[in-house]
Amino acid sequence: MFQMRDRKMADEIMAKLKSMNLDIKIMHVCGTHQDSLVKHGLIDMLAEVGIDVRQGPGCPVCVTTPEEIEETLALARAGKTIAIFGDMLKVPSESGSLLKTKGEGADVRIVYGINEAVELAEKLDNEVIFIGVGFETTAPATAAILQSQPPENFSVLCCHRTIPEALRILISSGPVKVQGLLEPGHVSVITGSNMYEFLSKDYGIPQAIAGFEPLDVLMGIFMLATQIKNGEARVDNAYTRVVSPEGNTKAQNAMATVFDACDVKWRGFPVLPGTGLKLKPEYAKYDARLKFAEILAPVYEKEYEEPPGCKCGDVLRGEMDPQECPLFAKACTPSSPIGPCMVSFEGGCAIEYKYRRKD
Amino acid sequence: MCLAVPGKIIEIDGNKATVEYGEGVTNKANITLVEVEIGSYVLVHAGFAIKTLEEKDALETIEIWKQVLDAADGGRPSEDAADGGPPDA
Ligand code: SF4
Numbered sequence: 191m192f193q194m195r196d197r198k199m200a201d202e203i204m205a206k207l208k209s210m211n212l213d214i215k216i217m218h219v220c221g222t223h224q225d226s227l228v229k230h231g232l233i234d235m236l237a238e239v240g241i242d243v244r245q246g247p248g249c250p251v252c253v254t255t256p257e258e259i260e261e262t263l264a265l266a267r268a269g270k271t272i273a274i275f276g277d278m279l280k281v282p283s284e285s286g287s288l289l290k291t292k293g294e295g296a297d298v299r300i301v302y303g304i305n306e307a308v309e310l311a312e313k314l315d316n317e318v319i320f321i322g323v324g325f326e327t328t329a330p331a332t333a334a335i336l337q338s339q340p341p342e343n344f345s346v347l348c349c350h351r352t353i354p355e356a357l358r359i360l361i362s363s364g365p366v367k368v369q370g371l372l373e374p375g376h377v378s379v380i381t382g383s384n385m386y387e388f389l390s391k392d393y394g395i396p397q398a399i400a401g402f403e404p405l406d407v408l409m410g411i412f413m414l415a416t417q418i419k420n421g422e423a424r425v426d427n428a429y430t431r432v433v434s435p436e437g438n439t440k441a442q443n444a445m446a447t448v449f450d451a452c453d454v455k456w457r458g459f460p461v462l463p464g465t466g467l468k469l470k471p472e473y474a475k476y477d478a479r480l481k482f483a484e485i486l487a488p489v490y491e492k493e494y495e496e497p498p499g500c501k502c503g504d505v506l507r508g509e510m511d512p513q514e515c516p517l518f519a520k521a522c523t524p525s526s527p528i529g530p531c532m533v534s535f536e537g538g539c540a541i542e543y544k545y546r547r548k549d
Numbered sequence: 550m551c552l553a554v555p556g557k558i559i560e561i562d563g564n565k566a567t568v569e570y571g572e573g574v575t576n577k578a579n580i581t582l583v584e585v586e587i588g589s590y591v592l593v594h595a596g597f598a599i600k601t602l603e604e605k606d607a608l609e610t611i612e613i614w615k616q617v618l619d620a621a622d623g624g625r626p627s628e629d630a631a632d633g634g635p636p637d638a
Binding site: 199202203206275302303304305306324327328330331334335338376379380409412413416428430431432438440441444 | 584
């Protein structure tokens with residue numbers, strides 16, 4: 191949506207950032223921000239003016255745990271129809287991947303959204319299980335569908351996670367010390383900008399919400415840099431054309447009606463209290479974990495390790511750049527990925543491979 | 550997964566709407582999470598409209614940003630003021 195003036199305004203922002211003589215570290219939690227930063231070369235330009243932009247756990251596929259992948263595999267192997275986002279398909283786990291299981295005859299369908307999974311359940315007699323992955327952008331759709339009384343043969347394996355509380359843990363006890371947070375534009379459409387205010391108040395951390403065009407990202411970072419430089423801490427919004435202070439209250443209400451917060455592990459992190467979503471008891475009949483408890487029981491008897499040698503955890507904590515992983519572009523490529531960060535379009539390793547691989 | 554796409558509602562049938570994304574590309578989207586009518590612009594994510602968009606908000610963005618940049622150091626180079634006119638959006 192921005193065209194002719196982009197370059198001029200981008201140059202102006204970069205010149206101003208340069209004149210600020212910065213030496214700061216900031217973090218974003220959004221795979222799409224990482225894509226924009228790397229694709230347009232912003233990440234290197236920003237490094238030159240003293241802004242180290244780290245990626246955090248912002249790729250929903252990447253932060254799903256090996257155990258959640260194993261749950262999905264167990265359900266597929268038990269003959270259930272699995273409806274899943276395409277970039278979950280290749281995520282490898284100890285006992286295989288969904289793609290491999292599909293090759294062995296399991297009924298695995300790629301859907302673009304939960305609405306397609308319900309349509310599938312309406313057509314099929316088989317049990318259809320939607321793998322509910324994603325943050326606040328995706329969770330309201332799951333909530334709205336469950337409120338609309340989908341068919342009895344439909345259920346959800348709920349792997350949704352929420353961002354603001356995870357951010358609190360990240361900045362209060364996370365391994366990488368950052369001076370500012372760039373908040374994800376489309377998660378914020380749902381949560382609203384007010385939702386982040388407690389972080390600035392309680393932890394003195396500057397924040398800015400940004401969209402995904404290169405200029406959106408630069409403007410958000412400029413707002414952050416200005417706050418850091420001036421010793422301020424508040425929530426700036428560089429995406430006012432889409433993000434309001436209160437967010438989408440209809441979506442928030444749908445989530446509050448259907449989900450309870452729960453404790454959940456994120457890949458690369460320990461259990462993060464209150465950052466997961468589980469179905470409320472009223473929706474138990476759609477909860478795949480309850481409906482298929484017997485099939486899933488053996489999954490929980492084991493502890494699952496990260497793939498050997500994979501550094502996705504370090505990448506997701508912002509401690510390591512993908513190219514520092516010894517397996518990057520060697521043993522691990524998008525066609526034979528070892529960890530989820532090389533699978534998902536929003537994964538740091540896949541983004542790095544696509545735009546910045548040094549042959 | 551968190552990227553949403555803007556489009557225009559051209560037909561509504563209960564909870565579902567047909568959304569046009571330009572160049573004749575259309576798709577169905579669930580509209581239970583928004584208040585819309587035919588002609589509304591929406592942001593669509595994974596088959597759900599998650600936000601109603603206003604065209605003026607997009608136009609205002611550049612103006613707001615200019616003010617932010619101005620405020621940062623108390624002035625812009627004068628050549629910018631000269632080329633005036635509405636911003637591209
Ligand atoms: S390059 Fe591959 S093995 Fe290394 S961290 Fe990324 S996904 Fe894991």
